[in-house]
Amino acid sequence: MRKKGKLFTVCVALAVAAGTLTGCGSVTGGKRIVRISHAQSEEHPEHLGLLAFKEYIEENLGDKYEVQIYPNELLGAAQKAIELTQTGAIDFVVAGTANLETFDKTYEIFSMPYLFDSEQMYKDFMNDENYMDQVYEATDESGLRVMTWYNAGTRNFYAKKPIHTPDDLKGLKIRVQQSPASVNMVKAFGAAASPMSFGEVYTAIQQGVIDGAENNELALTNNKHGEVAKYFSYDMHQTVPDMLIANRNFINGLSEDELEIFKEAARISSRVEQEEWDACIQEAKKIATEEMGVEFIDVDVARFREKVADVQNQMLEDNPKIVDIYHHVQEVNAKAKGEQ
Numbered sequence: 001m002r003k004k005g006k007l008f009t010v011c012v013a014l015a016v017a018a019g020t021l022t023g024c025g026s027v028t029g030g031k032r033i034v035r036i037s038h039a040q041s042e043e044h045p046e047h048l049g050l051l052a053f054k055e056y057i058e059e060n061l062g063d064k065y066e067v068q069i070y071p072n073e074l075l076g077a078a079q080k081a082i083e084l085t086q087t088g089a090i091d092f093v094v095a096g097t098a099n100l101e102t103f104d105k106t107y108e109i110f111s112m113p114y115l116f117d118s119e120q121m122y123k124d125f126m127n128d129e130n131y132m133d134q135v136y137e138a139t140d141e142s143g144l145r146v147m148t149w150y151n152a153g154t155r156n157f158y159a160k161k162p163i164h165t166p167d168d169l170k171g172l173k174i175r176v177q178q179s180p181a182s183v184n185m186v187k188a189f190g191a192a193a194s195p196m197s198f199g200e201v202y203t204a205i206q207q208g209v210i211d212g213a214e215n216n217e218l219a220l221t222n223n224k225h226g227e228v229a230k231y232f233s234y235d236m237h238q239t240v241p242d243m244l245i246a247n248r249n250f251i252n253g254l255s256e257d258e259l260e261i262f263k264e265a266a267r268i269s270s271r272v273e274q275e276e277w278d279a280c281i282q283e284a285k286k287i288a289t290e291e292m293g294v295e296f297i298d299v300d301v302a303r304f305r306e307k308v309a310d311v312q313n314q315m316l317e318d319n320p321k322i323v324d325i326y327h328h329v330q331e332v333n334a335k336a337k338g339e340q
């Protein structure tokens with residue numbers, strides 16, 4: 001699969017070089033082809049959300065646009081696919097916030113361990129469109145416009161051996177996303193951080209290059225990591241979104257009416273993705289337990305939280321771009337607590 005992915009990337013790169021796929025996008029049969037890249041399988045909630053995006057665009061603007069979705073890192077791993085979106089070789093990409101950190105440091109906020117007090121508070125924060133619009137504008141200067149968010153769940157450690165306490169992480173080599181904040185977090189937990197792209201993780205665990213990784217439950221099944229790592233520990237260190245990111249010139253080139261349709265398609269896709277999420281997680285847990293022999297371990301989360309208490313302060317000191325957002329999240333957390 002990796003080989004196929006690389007071959008496909010090479011083909012797209014050649015197409016770009018040959019000018020058949022240009023910064024202005026490609027036109028086939030009179031229709032503008034809108035390409036979307038993502039890293040997940042076709043069963044993943046994000047793919048289902050994107051199918052709803054495609055359907056809405058083609059229902060409303062089908063005479064002008066055809067939407068093509070490329071799953072499984074076919075157009076390249078997250079960092080590469082964001083760069084292709086930046087240059088306009090493709091039009092949209094879905095990527096984790098950690099991958100956006102190198103494009104704008106505002107996105108480091110989501111890598112802050114234990115930022116949200118609960119999943120509900122995270123959803124309240126993310127669904128506040130007025131507030132999030134300011135966050136989405138952060139990457140404008142890099143030529144990227146974030147359109148909406150998808151639930152990417154809660155991230156937890158999983159490995160070849162069980163992790164019950166933070167001490168069990170000592171000396172382990174854990175894959176992290178290619179983000180400085182994630183590297184710091186894993187180091188603070190006492191493990192060695194090994195940044196690499198998502199598609200490389202399976203083989204790295206299998207070959208013993210790393211001992212484990214950290215992610216949501218779907219990594220076990222959709223990405224088959226449960227075949228090579230049998231212990232998944234609920235330390236819940238991050239609750240994070242993925243972003244639907246557009247090439248900014250593409251968005252700016254739309255008429256007002258078209259833009260409204262693209263925005264509505266993004267909203268619908270986010271809704272569909274979120275609706276699918278919980279059921280997919282339950283199913284993944286069942287498959288991982290019953291068919292893959294993965295053991296899910298409940299841990300004392302407070303002990304893990306203590307371990308990275310300084311990371312929050314350090315991040316706020318080092319990165320002025322996240323300070324206001326951090327305080328806003330605290331307000332959301334406090335408000336939700338008051339209402340409980």
Ligand code: GCU
Pocket residue numbers: 039078094095096097152177197198214215216219242
């Ligand atoms: C999840 C998340 C992706 C992210 C991936 C990773 O699948 O949805 O956006 O890239 O984890 O850990 O790389």
